[in-house]
Amino acid sequence: MERLDSMLRAINPFIECYLQMHRIIEENPATNIRMGFMENGDLDLRRCNQPTSKTEIAAIFVGDNGEPPANRDICVYPVDTYSKIRTKDDIDKYVSSELPDPIADTALFQIITICMIHGPCGTLNPNSSSMRESVCTKQYPKEFREKTEENINGYPMYQRKCTESLIVGRHDLDNRWVVPYNPWLSKKFSAHINVEVCVSIKCVKHLYKSVYKGHDAASIRFENENTLDHDEILSFLDGRYVNAPEAMWRLNEFSLSERSHTVVRLTVHLRDQQAIVYQDGQEEGAVAKVATRQTTLTAWFKLNKNDQDCHNYLYTDIPHYYTFNKNAMKWQKRQRGGEQVMGRMPLVNIQDYERGKGHHVTPVAATGIAATLLNGGRTAHSVFKIPIVLNATSTCNMKPNTQEDKLICETKLIIWDEVPMTHAHAFIAVDRLLQDLANCSLPFGGKVILLGGDFRQVLPVVLKGSRSLTVDSCLKKHNLGSKFNKKTWEP
Numbered sequence: 001m002e003r004l005d006s007m008l009r010a011i012n013p014f015i016e017c018y019l020q021m022h023r024i025i026e027e028n029p030a031t032n033i034r035m036g037f038m039e040n041g042d043l044d045l046r047r048c049n050q051p052t053s054k055t056e057i058a059a060i061f062v063g064d065n066g067e068p069p070a071n072r073d074i075c076v077y078p079v080d081t082y083s084k085i086r087t088k089d090d091i092d093k094y095v096s097s098e099l100p101d102p103i104a105d106t107a108l109f110q111i112i113t114i115c116m117i118h119g120p121c122g123t124l125n126p127n128s129s130s131m132r133e134s135v136c137t138k139q140y141p142k143e144f145r146e147k148t149e150e151n152i153n154g155y156p157m158y159q160r161k162c163t164e165s166l167i168v169g170r171h172d173l174d175n176r177w178v179v180p181y182n183p184w185l186s187k188k189f190s191a192h193i194n195v196e197v198c199v200s201i202k203c204v205k206h207l208y209k210s211v212y213k214g215h216d217a218a219s220i221r222f223e224n225e226n227t228l229d230h231d232e233i234l235s236f237l238d239g240r241y242v243n244a245p246e247a248m249w250r251l252n253e254f255s256l257s258e259r260s261h262t263v264v265r266l267t268v269h270l271r272d273q274q275a276i277v278y279q280d281g282q283e284e285g286a287v288a289k290v291a292t293r294q295t296t297l298t299a300w301f302k303l304n305k306n307d308q309d310c311h312n313y314l315y316t317d318i319p320h321y322y323t324f325n326k327n328a329m330k331w332q333k334r335q336r337g338g339e340q341v342m343g344r345m346p347l348v349n350i351q352d353y354e355r356g357k358g359h360h361v362t363p364v365a366a367t368g369i370a371a372t373l374l375n376g377g378r379t380a381h382s383v384f385k386i387p388i389v390l391n392a393t394s395t396c397n398m399k400p401n402t403q404e405d406k407l408i409c410e411t412k413l414i415i416w417d418e419v420p421m422t423h424a425h426a427f428i429a430v431d432r433l434l435q436d437l438a439n440c441s442l443p444f445g446g447k448v449i450l451l452g453g454d455f456r457q458v459l460p461v462v463l464k465g466s467r468s469l470t471v472d473s474c475l476k477k478h479n480l481g482s483k484f485n486k487k488t489w490e491p
Contacts, residue, residue, distance in 0.1 A: 085197050086467070086468065087150070087468065088147065088148045088149070088150055088156075091148050091150070091156050091158070091197050092148055092159060094182055094195070094197070095156075095158060095180050095181070095182060095195050095196070095197055096158075096178075096180070096181060096182070096183060097142070097158035097159065097160050097175065097178050097179075097180045097181075098159065098160060098161060098163075098175045098178060099112060099113070099163075099166060099174070099175055099178055100112055100183070102166070105183075107187060108183055108186065108187055111186050111187060111190050112178065112181065112186060113166075113168045115186065115190070115191060115192040115193075116178060116179045116181045116186065116192060116194075117168055117169075117173060117177050117178065117179070118130070118138060118140045118141075118177050118178075118179050119136070119140060119177065120140075120141075120171055120173065120177055121136045121138075121140060122136055122140070122141065124171055140176070140177060141176035141177055142160055142176045142177075143160070143176070144160050144161065144162040144175070144176065145157055145158070145159055145160045145161075146159065146161060147159055150466035150467075150468065150469070155196070156197050158180055160175040160176060160178070161175060162174075162175075163175060179192075179194050180194060180195055180196055181193060181194065181195055182195040260340065261340050261341065261342050262340060262341045262342070263341075263342055263343075263344050264296075264319040264324070264341060264342070264343045264344070265296075265344060265346075266296050266297070266315060266316065266318075266319075266343050266344065266345045267295045267296050267297050267345075267346075268297060268345050268346055269295070269297060274290055274295055276290050293329055294329035294330065296324055296331075297315075299324065299329060299330050299331050300315055300318060300331060302330065303318075303322070303330070303331045309321075310322070310331075315343070315345070316342075316343040316344070316345060317343065318331065318343060319338070319341045319342065319343040320334075320338045320339075320341055320342075320343075321333065321334055321338055322334055359412040359413065360407075360410045360411050360412055360413075361411065361412065361413045361414075361415060362383060362407070362408065362411045362413070362414045362415070363375065363376060363377040363378075363414075363415040363417070364377065364378055364379065364380040364382075364383050364384075364414065364415070364416050364417070365377055365378075365379060365380065365416070365417040365418050366379070366380060366417070366418035366419070366421040366422045367379065367418060367421065370417050370418045371417075373417075374415065374417060377417075380416060380422065380426065380430070381426075383404070383408075384396050384398065384408075384429070384430050384433060385397040385398040385404070386426050386429055386430065387429070390423055390425035390426060390429070391425060392425060392428065394425055394428070394429045395429055395432055395433070396429050396430060396432070396433040398433060400437075405437060408433075408434070408437060409437055409438070411447065412447075412448065413447075413448050413449075413450065414444075414447055414448070414449045414450070415449075415450045415452070416449060416450070416451050416452065417452045417453065418452070418453050419451040419452060419453040419475060420453040420454065420455045420457060420458065420459055420460075420474055420475075420476075421453070421458050421459070421460060421461075422460060422475065423460040423473050423474075424460075424473055424474060424475050424477070424478040424480065424481075425473075427475050427478070427480055428478075428480060430444065431443060431444050431445075431480060434447055443480065443483045449484075451475075451484060455474065455476055459471065459473070459474050460473045460474055
């Protein structure tokens with residue numbers, strides 16, 4: 001606390017005023033006192049005002065053991081959604097990497113030329129501290145750039161227009177040597193304040209590495225000098241470090257987890273295809289027993305015949321309002337406690353239903369791992385011959401009058417899993433292919449396509465792409481995505 005108090009006194013010059021006001025109020029509790037601060041343009045602008053906005057939260061990161069480092073990292077988190085930096089215009093609004101106009105804003109020009117010019121280094125100063133093996137570690141001078149480019153590998157490439165060089169100190173410098181800054185912060189504190197837009201984990205990993213590194217671990221080796229047998233697998237142990245709070249929690253046998261909801265498993269099956277558990281030699285008796293018993297699905301069908309109230313609920317919502325009596329094998333209205341209950345169904349393979357009707361189904365997925373989880377699944381690139389390098393005009397490399405061509409023409413249903421990971425250009429190429437094979441101008445040649453995936457998960461990978469480019473590359477943002485009807489199922 002003493003260290004924190006000293007830091008506050010050093011950083012905020014108003015601390016003494018607040019403490020003095022507190023002492024006056026304690027000594028004269030009945031006195032009505034008001035403290036005000038006078039505005040004066042001649043005063044030093046490097047002062048800390050009380051917060052004036054509720055849309056930002058600032059966090060100051062100090063060094064190890066609480067010691068303040070030479071360079072202090074301050075992260076500002078906009079709480080308001082509209083204040084978040086998302087586009088190039090937002091970046092230019094807060095960050096500048098160019099010399100200000102010396103006539104229009106003389107004060108800012110003097111501050112930037114004194115505090116925000118890198119080096120110089122390179123050929124102008126080979127002995128600069130930023131030079132390593134004749135190369136600047138900070139990658140200065142930067143390249144000229146007419147417009148800001150969004151977040152290449154997480155770091156924006158700021159606008160640095162090619163202008164005439166100005167004499168700064170002993171050298172002629174231009175916008176390539178300017179360290180990114182915020183004009184308002186620079187004018188307010190008249191100090192070196194490097195402002196960067198951090199939107200990737202690569203940018204802030206040095207701040208949050210303790211959060212992502214996982215548990216502290218140690219590799220331990222056991223040696224026995226009295227034996228000649230040496231098993232490298234048994235002699236090494238991968239151990240996890242348990243700190244004092246966790247050890248105390250486990251020694252006191254406190255709960256490490258808790259159950260928040262009751263999950264009711266709902267069966268799904270075709271007619272007379274219920275799951276049966278039996279022992280060898282008792283197959284006929286098990287079949288006869290199951291024929292007289294109801295499952296949660298068949299009991300739900302009967303419930304819909306007899307109870308008009310359940311018509312407003314889906315199958316997965318029934319456990320909220322009804323309980324399944326295993327002895328009577330029927331659903332009964334729930335009297336209380338349905339808020340913490342949820343119903344869950346197993347994954348239904350629609351291919352079995354379509355194959356049972358004699359129709360051909362083509363299951364595909366974005367990745368090989370996801371394709372192996374589908375019955376007879378393959379990758380979409382393999383089935384439709386989608387090119388690896390895609391653009392808006394790409395076409396599938398499938399030849400006519402081939403076995404692959406015939407297979408797709410006979411397909412009644414295409415199941416495409418992991419859709420959010422697939423680039424929209426791949427769907428455009430498949431759309432062109434199916435329209436050409438079916439000689440039909442309808443989307444995807446009139447074929448029925450069932451898409452699966454969650455757009456809240458991984459989106460298509462765009463090499464060196466920004467967040468906006470990644471979002472725009474998914475099917476949901478393309479006009480072709482509006483041709484699909486959205487259905488939501490609970491897993």
